[in-house]
Amino acid sequence: MLSKPKVFLAHPVPESALTYLSQHCSYTIWDQHKPLQKDDLRNILKQVDGALLTGHAVDAALVEGCDQLKVISTATVGYDKFDPIELANEGVLLTNTPYVLDETVADLVFGLILSGARRIAELHTHIQKGEWRKGTPSSALFGQDVHEKTIGIVGMGRIGEKIAHRAKEGFGMNILYHNRSHRPEAEKRYNAEKVELDVLLSRSDFVVLMVPLSDETKHLIDKEALRKMKSTALLINGARGNVIDEKALIDALQNNEIFGAALDVFETEPLPQDHPFLTMKNVTLTPHIGSATAATREAMAMRAIENLVAGAKGETPTDVVKG
Numbered sequence: 001m002l003s004k005p006k007v008f009l010a011h012p013v014p015e016s017a018l019t020y021l022s023q024h025c026s027y028t029i030w031d032q033h034k035p036l037q038k039d040d041l042r043n044i045l046k047q048v049d050g051a052l053l054t055g056h057a058v059d060a061a062l063v064e065g066c067d068q069l070k071v072i073s074t075a076t077v078g079y080d081k082f083d084p085i086e087l088a089n090e091g092v093l094l095t096n097t098p099y100v101l102d103e104t105v106a107d108l109v110f111g112l113i114l115s116g117a118r119r120i121a122e123l124h125t126h127i128q129k130g131e132w133r134k135g136t137p138s139s140a141l142f143g144q145d146v147h148e149k150t151i152g153i154v155g156m157g158r159i160g161e162k163i164a165h166r167a168k169e170g171f172g173m174n175i176l177y178h179n180r181s182h183r184p185e186a187e188k189r190y191n192a193e194k195v196e197l198d199v200l201l202s203r204s205d206f207v208v209l210m211v212p213l214s215d216e217t218k219h220l221i222d223k224e225a226l227r228k229m230k231s232t233a234l235l236i237n238g239a240r241g242n243v244i245d246e247k248a249l250i251d252a253l254q255n256n257e258i259f260g261a262a263l264d265v266f267e268t269e270p271l272p273q274d275h276p277f278l279t280m281k282n283v284t285l286t287p288h289i290g291s292a293t294a295a296t297r298e299a300m301a302m303r304a305i306e307n308l309v310a311g312a313k314g315e316t317p318t319d320v321v322k323g
């Protein structure tokens with residue numbers, strides 16, 4: 001009988017995914033009490049057919065000489081920590097988990113829009129600190145309307161379209177988008193208008209970032225871009241922290257150049273304890289949790305394991321990243 005392919009998991013996965021995995025592969029899981037250092041990882045990768053490496057940066061040097069290794073699977077849709085082309089040159093496929101998280105991320109983005117616009121997080125703190133002492137809060141605590149406003153979606157991919165759906169059907173918003181290619185379906189369904197980034201920034205009440213991180217999108221929202229936004233606009237980032245030049249954003253927020261920011265992702269994660277965002281009232285923060293509902297994280301783990309199994313067996317996984 002042929003022996004099962006060997007795989008390595010850098011982090012635990014739910015029982016359902018493990019059951020499926022054990023039917024097809026033999027596996028080891030990294031001891032979560034020890035940090036996984038590069039040297040450990042290099043040695044492990046030399047002895048396995050595949051690895052689940054969500055959150056670990058992997059370059060060609062790390063997989064060089066790993067002749068047995070066929071696949072690296074990440075339980076995320078974003079793959080900015082990997083270079084799929086370099087990996088392919090070393091004979092290693094990279095797989096991710098698209099589709100299964102689209103609705104869940106769009107939900108969180110809408111939560112950020114509503115929380116930022118209506119200052120929900122700030123008002124929650126206001127009450128907790130015992131500052132609600134008069135019957136009616138003063139106009140200093142009033143927020144912005146969301147319904148029938150203009151939303152500008154930077155990156156009209158699958159998640160962008162789910163956000164557009166919520167914006168149009170739930171809130172009657174006007175939709176602008178900026179994307180490399182035209183999205184005729186989104187234009188037809190949501191009456192979305194494709195515009196240049198400058199136009200989107202100057203016309204939108206809500207600017208939502210949903211682009212993948214690349215050399216092209218790093219610091220896409222810099223000082224100049226922020227200056228083009230309305231002073232009443234809210235910036236929402238559900239993509240990657242480095243799409244925004246955070247220093248420029250901090251200046252813009254401190255000078256009230258924009259109304260606020262609602263952010264799920266940051267240049268440094270976890271956010272450092274002394275980060276200026278932590279004391280700013282016009283910022284809503286969540287800890288990179290866009291896809292993190294129990295059901296969606298389980299679906300992502302399952303999809304990542306299915307991709308891992310297929311790749312380790314030498315088959316073509318469903319979600320190979322082309323780069």
Ligand code: DGY
Pocket residue numbers: 075076077078079101290291
């Ligand atoms: C993703 O899947 O890319 C999410 O941002 C989690 O990292």
